Amino acid sequence: MNSAIVTIGDELLGGYTIDSNSAWIGRKLIDIGVRTVWKSTVPDQKNEIVNALAIATEKADVVICTGGLGPTRDDVTRDAYCEFTGAELEMDEQYLKKLRARFERRGVDMPESNRSQGLVPDIGSVIPNPKGSARGLSCSIDGGWICILPGVPAEMKVMMEETILPELGQMSTNDLFVINIRTTGVMESKLHDLLNSTMVGSPVSVAFLPSFSGVDVRLTFEDKAALEELSRKVYDLAGKYIYAEDWVTLEESVGESLREKGLTIALAESCTGGLLGDRMTNIPGSSDYFLGSVVCYSNEAKMNLVGVRKKTLESFGAVSEETAAEMAAGVRQKFGAHIGVSITGVAGPDGGTEAKPVGYTCFGVYFQ
Amino acid sequence: MNSAIVTIGDELLGGYTIDSNSAWIGRKLIDIGVRTVWKSTVPDQKNEIVNALAIATEKADVVICTGGLGPTRDDVTRDAYCEFTGAELEMDEQYLKKLRARFERRGVDMPESNRSQGLVPDIGSVIPNPKGSARGLSCSIDGGWICILPGVPAEMKVMMEETILPELGQMSTNDLFVINIRTTGVMESKLHDLLNSTMVGSPVSVAFLPSFSGVDVRLTFEDKAALEELSRKVYDLAGKYIYAEDWVTLEESVGESLREKGLTIALAESCTGGLLGDRMTNIPGSSDYFLGSVVCYSNEAKMNLVGVRKKTLESFGAVSEETAAEMAAGVRQKFGAHIGVSITGVAGPDGGTEAKPVGYTCFGVYFQ
Numbered sequence: 135m136n137s138a139i140v141t142i143g144d145e146l147l148g149g150y151t152i153d154s155n156s157a158w159i160g161r162k163l164i165d166i167g168v169r170t171v172w173k174s175t176v177p178d179q180k181n182e183i184v185n186a187l188a189i190a191t192e193k194a195d196v197v198i199c200t201g202g203l204g205p206t207r208d209d210v211t212r213d214a215y216c217e218f219t220g221a222e223l224e225m226d227e228q229y230l231k232k233l234r235a236r237f238e239r240r241g242v243d244m245p246e247s248n249r250s251q252g253l254v255p256d257i258g259s260v261i262p263n264p265k266g267s268a269r270g271l272s273c274s275i276d277g278g279w280i281c282i283l284p285g286v287p288a289e290m291k292v293m294m295e296e297t298i299l300p301e302l303g304q305m306s307t308n309d310l311f312v313i314n315i316r317t318t319g320v321m322e323s324k325l326h327d328l329l330n331s332t333m334v335g336s337p338v339s340v341a342f343l344p345s346f347s348g349v350d351v352r353l354t355f356e357d358k359a360a361l362e363e364l365s366r367k368v369y370d371l372a373g374k375y376i377y378a379e380d381w382v383t384l385e386e387s388v389g390e391s392l393r394e395k396g397l398t399i400a401l402a403e404s405c406t407g408g409l410l411g412d413r414m415t416n417i418p419g420s421s422d423y424f425l426g427s428v429v430c431y432s433n434e435a436k437m438n439l440v441g442v443r444k445k446t447l448e449s450f451g452a453v454s455e456e457t458a459a460e461m462a463a464g465v466r467q468k469f470g471a472h473i474g475v476s477i478t479g480v481a482g483p484d485g486g487t488e489a490k491p492v493g494y495t496c497f498g499v500y501f502q
Numbered sequence: 503m504n505s506a507i508v509t510i511g512d513e514l515l516g517g518y519t520i521d522s523n524s525a526w527i528g529r530k531l532i533d534i535g536v537r538t539v540w541k542s543t544v545p546d547q548k549n550e551i552v553n554a555l556a557i558a559t560e561k562a563d564v565v566i567c568t569g570g571l572g573p574t575r576d577d578v579t580r581d582a583y584c585e586f587t588g589a590e591l592e593m594d595e596q597y598l599k600k601l602r603a604r605f606e607r608r609g610v611d612m613p614e615s616n617r618s619q620g621l622v623p624d625i626g627s628v629i630p631n632p633k634g635s636a637r638g639l640s641c642s643i644d645g646g647w648i649c650i651l652p653g654v655p656a657e658m659k660v661m662m663e664e665t666i667l668p669e670l671g672q673m674s675t676n677d678l679f680v681i682n683i684r685t686t687g688v689m690e691s692k693l694h695d696l697l698n699s700t701m702v703g704s705p706v707s708v709a710f711l712p713s714f715s716g717v718d719v720r721l722t723f724e725d726k727a728a729l730e731e732l733s734r735k736v737y738d739l740a741g742k743y744i745y746a747e748d749w750v751t752l753e754e755s756v757g758e759s760l761r762e763k764g765l766t767i768a769l770a771e772s773c774t775g776g777l778l779g780d781r782m783t784n785i786p787g788s789s790d791y792f793l794g795s796v797v798c799y800s801n802e803a804k805m806n807l808v809g810v811r812k813k814t815l816e817s818f819g820a821v822s823e824e825t826a827a828e829m830a831a832g833v834r835q836k837f838g839a840h841i842g843v844s845i846t847g848v849a850g851p852d853g854g855t856e857a858k859p860v861g862y863t864c865f866g867v868y869f870q
Contacts, residue, residue: 145709146541147537147540147541148532148537149525149530150529150709150711150718151525152521152522153524156517157517157518161516161517169515170515170516171545171550172515172544173542173543174541177539322572322573323572323613323615324613326573326575326615327615330575341546341576342574343519344654350518406780407776407780407782407783407784408777408783410776411771411779411797412774412775412777412780415797416775425799426796426798427797428795428807429776429783429796429797430794431792431793431794434793434837435793435794435837438837439794439837468807469806469807482786483786
């Protein structure tokens with residue numbers, strides 16, 4: 135079973151809002167074996183929405199559509215749904231009562247514009263919205279299924295989880311399995327060449343997903359056994375670059391092994407300005423192993439705060455293995471940690487030289 | 503002039519990667535008066551990419567397409583471009599030489615798969631990529647214009663800014679003007695009520711765009727004079743919340759005023775773990791005013807590194823105004839900065855109490 139996602143809204147096209155809804159929906163669908171094959175974003179215009187629904191229903195068994203269900207006049211998704219399905223709108227007086235009551239409880243009269251949210255099409259069914267006034271719509275059409283949800287993430291998510299995903303989970307034959315293998319310290323192209331021989335023979339679909347912290351190798355296939363066989367081969371060929379599976383981050387897996395071994399860590403950062411500490415402390419419970427860090431941008435700071443020797447800075451420079459080593463040793467002692475880690479580099483845009491161009495970076499690890 | 507954006511990649515459909523590229527592109531295009539009318543995301547499949555290009559060129563004057571230009575076998579955008587434009591691929595031996603040389607400088611042999619990045623179509627022109635090996639492609643077709651760029655954000659952005667946007671800026675009739683006014687420290691609804699009276703009368707379209715660091719008030723209109731008139735009113739009514747215009751970030755504007763005034767700053771971070779330092783040092787040239795920071799997660803670190811008194815921690819706790827004040831004073835002295843700033847809070851998920859729930863945060867500023 136596969137799906138198409140249509141997100142509606144001028145703010146998405148103008149880039150004022152980043153469309154994180156469709157990514158969230160895509161992940162949730164994969165988890166129940168539904169593969170998203172197409173996504174589109176269209177403006178708040180009836181004909182554009184109708185066109186998108188036409189393409190989407192042609193491409194996929196399930197169409198999830200978000201946005202444009204609000205009370206204001208630029209919300210036209212309900213009308214587009216009617217035009218596409220041939221439905222007529224009727225007023226759901228009972229819901230309108232509830233809606234009025236909800237506003238009264240908040241001590242305000244219901245704005246007239248909210249009346250529109252009481253309108254329901256006579257084709258398909260209404261999807262309850264426990265977090266807002268914009269209810270969703272769904273209907274089967276030519277053997278496919280269309281769901282319309284509000285664009286507000288909190289409302290969309292609870293409606294997906296309470297109504298759509300359970301229903302889809304039953305429909306889905308769950309014929310799709312995924313193994314996401316995370317690597318770091320190896321270029322995409324090199325990884326590709328390492329694994330090429332195994333991929334060529336295999337029916338499993340393999341995607342290389344480079345990101346800031348490494349390259350994910352994602353294996354997707356209908357047959358779990360074949361998937362796991364290829365996965366084993368990936369470990370055989372590229373094992374030394376693999377740090378985790380699924381969505382475990384680099385900092386999570388580092389944190390796990392520190393906790394397992396009962397070790398603590400402290401950082402001395404220069405060019406990264408605190409980024410490494412930020413990443414490490416984003417992990418809940420990181421205070422078990424992360425003692426702290428010093429961001430020493432200037433030479434003075436490197437000397438005064440983590441005890442780098444003046445002589446070292448003078449003879450080798452702030453960006454040098456020698457300085458990195460003393461930073462790691464110094465910060466480790468300063469915090470009384472088991473491990474000290476340091477980064478010093480030429481962050482740019484200026485400050486690069488022939489010998490040490492922008493991007494030139496030295497690391498230090500002190501472990502006793 | 504209007505545009506369509508096509509983003510390519512299974513990782514976008516599966517939701518493993520959030521498509522922030524298209525939002526960035528949409529904003530940049532609006533700035534030069536180009537309105538994005540359609541967006542679509544398709545898998546790494548030639549026919550799907552070709553279909554998307556067909557729809558996009560029908561809907562818009564300019565089509566910006568990102569992704570699928572990498573060296574691996576799942577990168578097929580180049581082939582799709584050829585099929586759509588009727589171009590043939592030829593090997594650019596000269597570029598291949600350069601590419602090999604680039605790898606050699608890094609002391610590695612060029613992986614065979616990178617050869618594919620030397621292939622260029624015989625229709626259209628190549629867009630240089632100063633940050634990577636995947637070059638872009640562009641061509642005019644039926645009076646429209648197609649640009650193909652890599653999906654790696656850093657590469658896509660520099661290619662947009664150095665090549666695409668300047669060319670488009672000349673083509674664009676620029677019939678759309680935008681003023682983006684950035685506020686912080688005020689709720690969207692309060693800001694809305696503050697400005698309501700002026701908006702009602704005005705033909706200018708006003709959007710409120712809440713984000714992590716504040717609420718942007720975005721004014722869009724065809725008539726520049728009317729736009730600037732409304733902008734002045736926004737300043738009159740909400741001036742004290744405004745820190746910048748366009749896309750200037752909070753840390754950029756803070757950095758600017760520090761540089762203007764010739765002041766230096768040092769940070770003591772607890773719950774933020776280095777995030778503030780990271781944000782401040784993301785600004786080129788920040789070393790002019792940013793001396794460094796100390797991330798002191800533990801009480802020991804707060805005492806040993808920034809001189810918070812044991813007594814203060816015992817009587818008021820690590821998350822208290824008193825501790826924040828001593829952290830700010832201590833770190834300022836430690837780095838010899840003009841200004842010391844501190845943050846200490848209950849980051850959660852655990853550690854919250856009745857009196858100091860998760861999210862409770864204290865700040866300190868020491869300025870002499």
